[in-house]
Amino acid sequence: MLPFKYLVSVVSLFVCSAIASEVNIINVPQDQHSHFTRDDYLNELLSKALIRADYSAEINLVPVHPHQQRNLMALDGNALDLYWSMSSPERESLAIAIKIPLFKGYIGKRALLTNTKNVDKFKGITSVEQLSMLIAVQGHDWPDMRILVNNGLSVRPLSNLNSMFALTSQGRIDYFPRSFIEVNSELMDLKDKNLAIVPDLYISYPTGLYYFVSKNKPELAQAIEKGLKIMQKNGEFDALFYEYFATELNSLPYTKGKTIELKLDNPYF
Numbered sequence: 001m002l003p004f005k006y007l008v009s010v011v012s013l014f015v016c017s018a019i020a021s022e023v024n025i026i027n028v029p030q031d032q033h034s035h036f037t038r039d040d041y042l043n044e045l046l047s048k049a050l051i052r053a054d055y056s057a058e059i060n061l062v063p064v065h066p067h068q069q070r071n072l073m074a075l076d077g078n079a080l081d082l083y084w085s086m087s088s089p090e091r092e093s094l095a096i097a098i099k100i101p102l103f104k105g106y107i108g109k110r111a112l113l114t115n116t117k118n119v120d121k122f123k124g125i126t127s128v129e130q131l132s133m134l135i136a137v138q139g140h141d142w143p144d145m146r147i148l149v150n151n152g153l154s155v156r157p158l159s160n161l162n163s164m165f166a167l168t169s170q171g172r173i174d175y176f177p178r179s180f181i182e183v184n185s186e187l188m189d190l191k192d193k194n195l196a197i198v199p200d201l202y203i204s205y206p207t208g209l210y211y212f213v214s215k216n217k218p219e220l221a222q223a224i225e226k227g228l229k230i231m232q233k234n235g236e237f238d239a240l241f242y243e244y245f246a247t248e249l250n251s252l253p254y255t256k257g258k259t260i261e262l263k264l265d266n267p268y269f
Contacts, residue, residue, distance in 0.1 A: 023058050026050075026220065027081045030061040036185045041244040042084050042102060046211065048236065049227030055220070075214040082220070083212045088143035088268050091212065096221040100228045101208035103181050104241055108207040108266075110144075110177035111252060112198040113187075118171055122198045128152065128262050131203070134174035137164045143268060144177065147205050151264040169194040177203060184248050199253040205264040 028046070031039065043059075050057050062080060075083060075095045085091055086107060087099075101107070112122065125131055132152050138145040140157035148155045156173060158164050168176040169192050178186060180202075187195060213221035231237040 023056055024220070025060055026057050027060050027062045027079065029064040029080060029083050031064060036182060036189070037244055037248070038103075038182055038185070041240070045102065045228075045231075045237075045240060046082070046224065048240070049224050049231060051227070052230040052236075053223040053227035055223035055227070075212065081214050081217050082224075084209060085212055086143045086207055086209045088146075091143070095212040096215055096218065098211045098213065098221055098225045098228065099208065100210065100225065100232070102211065103179070103209050103245075104238075105206070105208065106180045106245070106249070107209040109180045109202060109204045111180060111183045111202050112175040113165075113168055113178050113183060113195055114175045114198055115169060115171040115194050116196045117194075118174060119196060119198060121174060122201055125201060125262075126260055128203075128264065131262060137167060137173040137176050139164070143207070146268060147207070147264060147266050148177070150267060151205075153264075165190060165192070165195070180249055180252060181245050184251055197253050200255050200259040201262070202254070202259070203262045203264055205266040205269075207266055207269050 028043070047059065064080070064083075075081070083095070084102065087097060091097070114122070121134060128151055132154055135154045135156055136148060137156045137158055138148060139161070140159050145155060145157055156167075158167075164173075164176055165186075167173040171194075175198065183197060187197075211221075211224055213224065228237065231240075
């Protein structure tokens with residue numbers, strides 16, 4: 001996989017050689033959190049999709065606020081042209097949603113992060129009703145929040161990601177659902193020996209994480225969708241995804257034939 005800075009150079013070289021004389025500046029978010037594999041993947045996927053669509057572009061990274069809804073609302077102005085987010089009806093009303101799941105549905109498969117001393121609390125849980133006796137934490141503005149509550153789970157809403165991890169580490173929250181493609185990277189970054197993934201138990205719900213494009217840039221949305229579909233057809237999409245996440249997925253503590261998947265409904269997808 002290529003470092004994103006190198007990829008920006010690749011896109012710039014493409015721009016120089018493109019027939020089109022106009023260079024499109026695309027303002028893309030740069031989250032102010034620890035750098036994770038998912039960020040490199042989303043940036044590289046975007047860069048390659050633009051190249052496949054023959055869309056001449058120069059990517060400009062813009063520091064953004066951790067508040068997801070605020071970033072989507074920023075697409076109405078000139079601050080951002082594109083943002084990636086899990087889908088919800090409200091978010092799809094704010095911007096053009098390119099409905100190609102960027103994480104192939106794995107964003108809706110959630111490992112249960114907990115304090116190591118609380119792992120035994122999850123033994124014997126085989127139903128959503130049993131899990132509802134424990135307390136989860138989620139972002140107050142995340143679509144996941146509504147999904148968990150709609151399924152009868154007990155959830156404490158918070159606005160600060162670091163606080164969510166801290167409360168889970170301290171055992172003040174029973175568990176923090178994290179997607180399959182991010183949980184191991186987060187644990188490596190946190191280096192918190194109090195945190196562990198509950199083995200052989202996870203929750204899942206149908207959802208997708210999409211690129212959202214400003215309504216002022218319909219031609220950009222069309223180009224990204226075109227490029228992604230080309231990559232899906234030629235196998236480049238799958239190859240890039242597994243290049244980034246195969247190790248992450250294979251290292252989860254789930255035993256074949258023993259792992260329990262608790263399936264939740266998502267009426268918002």
